[in-house]
Amino acid sequence: MNSTKKILALSFAALCACPAVAFSQATSTGSGQAYPSRPIRLIVPFPAGGGVDYIGRIVGKGLSERLGQQVVVENRAGANAIVGLEVLKAAAPDGYTIAAASAGPLAVNPFIYAKLPHDTVRDFTYIAKMVIFPLLLVSHPSLPVKNVKELIALAKARPNEIAYSSPGAGNTGHLAAALFDSMAKVKTIHVPYKGTAPAVIAVLSGETQLTWSSIPAILPHVRSGRVIALGVGNAKRIPSLPDFPTIAEAGVPGFESFAWGGMIGPANMPREVVARLNKEIIATLNQKDVIDRMLSEGTVPSTSSPEEFLAYEKSELKKWGDVVKMAGIKPE
Secondary structure, three states: OOHHHHHHHHHHHHHHHHHHHHHHHHHOOOOOOOOOOOOEEEEEOOOOOOHHHHHHHHHHHHHHHHHOOOEEEEEOOOOOOHHHHHHHHHOOOOOOEEEEEEHHHHHHHHHHOOOOOOOOOOOEEEEEEEEEEEEEEEEOOOOOOOOHHHHHHHHHHOOOOOEEEEOOOOOHHHHHHHHHHHHHOOOOEEEEOOOHHHHHHHHHHOOOOEEEEEHHHHHHHHHHOOOEEEEEOOOOOOOOOOOOOEHHHHOOOOOOOEEEEEEEEEOOOOHHHHHHHHHHHHHHHOOHHHHHHHHHOOOEEOOOOHHHHHHHHHHHHHHHHHHHHHHOOOOO
């Protein structure tokens, strides 16, 4: 075979091979097209206005820009996030339905619901841990306290009279309050609502006297004077909010409680899709403008690989299981 024929033969072989390679790569993600080829649904299992909704929309916007497909945020609230997570569980594991979830639904619900309709490890794919939500304890101005020590003194003088709102039974705000009551040796009343936004509205209106909230949802109201900030649940002060004392330094030594948020999908998502989403989520959260915005509003970026996120979830299950038992919270 002369050189010209050899070149033509090799070229023909290469052309024949290319479609097979392209087809193999496309179907490795479970479809005949490269991912993503259509819009992505991002479920937030809470009402709009809370911390999970806040980070879900930031990441959703970043994913839209980086993936070249629209990411549509869909709030599916109900039953302490169970409704939204059941929608996620039933979705096809192809990367076109994902969810922003948090510690309450993933690491606490298993211990407060006797018949949870999903297993938070087995039934979901862990894509990326995204943020830590420091919790801020705030009070309505009608409550005659200005700091944690005054709150403890008043709560001891008026046991089972001071009410706090939470985004739902077993939410990290509920557990933070239960832990606070246990460590401070006081008794306050838990009033659960369906999400962060309704819980915040309750304390703004004076329907409850306290709430433990993620900072983005409550900070504007602190700055406007509609509620009074008493302390942060983190072990250390937040650098961007240095004037907010920690609960530990303000009157309850050793106290620490915070929430976190991460991205998950249905079980058995293709590894290539998970890796792509993880990469673009981390790239979004590493942008300087995003970091500056989140820190200024009291949210701390905290990213991870899928494997690290799953390991973290398992460690959180142990931690919050112990807290639920200590606080005496019974399964519903």
